[in-house]
Amino acid sequence: MKKMEIIIRPTKLADVKEALLELGYPGMSIVRIEGHGQQKGKAEQFRGREFKVAFLPKVKIEIVAKDEDIEAITTTVIKAARTGDIGDGKIFISEMVNAVRIRTGEEGDSAIGASKSRK
Numbered sequence: 001m002k003k004m005e006i007i008i009r010p011t012k013l014a015d016v017k018e019a020l021l022e023l024g025y026p027g028m029s030i031v032r033i034e035g036h037g038q039q040k041g042k043a044e045q046f047r048g049r050e051f052k053v054a055f056l057p058k059v060k061i062e063i064v065a066k067d068e069d070i071e072a073i074t075t076t077v078i079k080a081a082r083t084g085d086i087g088d089g090k091i092f093i094s095e096m097v098n099a100v101r102i103r104t105g106e107e108g109d110s111a112i113g114a115s116k117s118r119k
Helices: 010-023 067-081
Strands: 002-008 029-035 042-046 049-053 056-065 089-095
Touching: 002 010, 002 067, 010 056, 010 067, 056 067, 067 089
Parallel strands: none
Antiparallel strands: 002 056, 002 089, 029 056, 042 049
């Protein structure tokens, strides 16, 4: 079981969400964040003055998935989120020790439910 933290452009959220739904992964948590990587912000004009915006709006999607689904999810997100420009985002993948469904007490893979094989 792995946890994926996917940081993308806000404009790509609908595309990524739809692609993941088609793959069989409807469950995700979404947080609106600000940050920068290689872009280091951008310069903007306001009332004739230039100022630097250090942090840009991004969306972080968190998904916990079965090990065998990670590659398919990664490929799907890349296809849906890529523009080819700097600032498209990152995917971070880490090990999960356990997951527990509060309602039923199920643990592990059965607690996260979704799988592309269950589509």
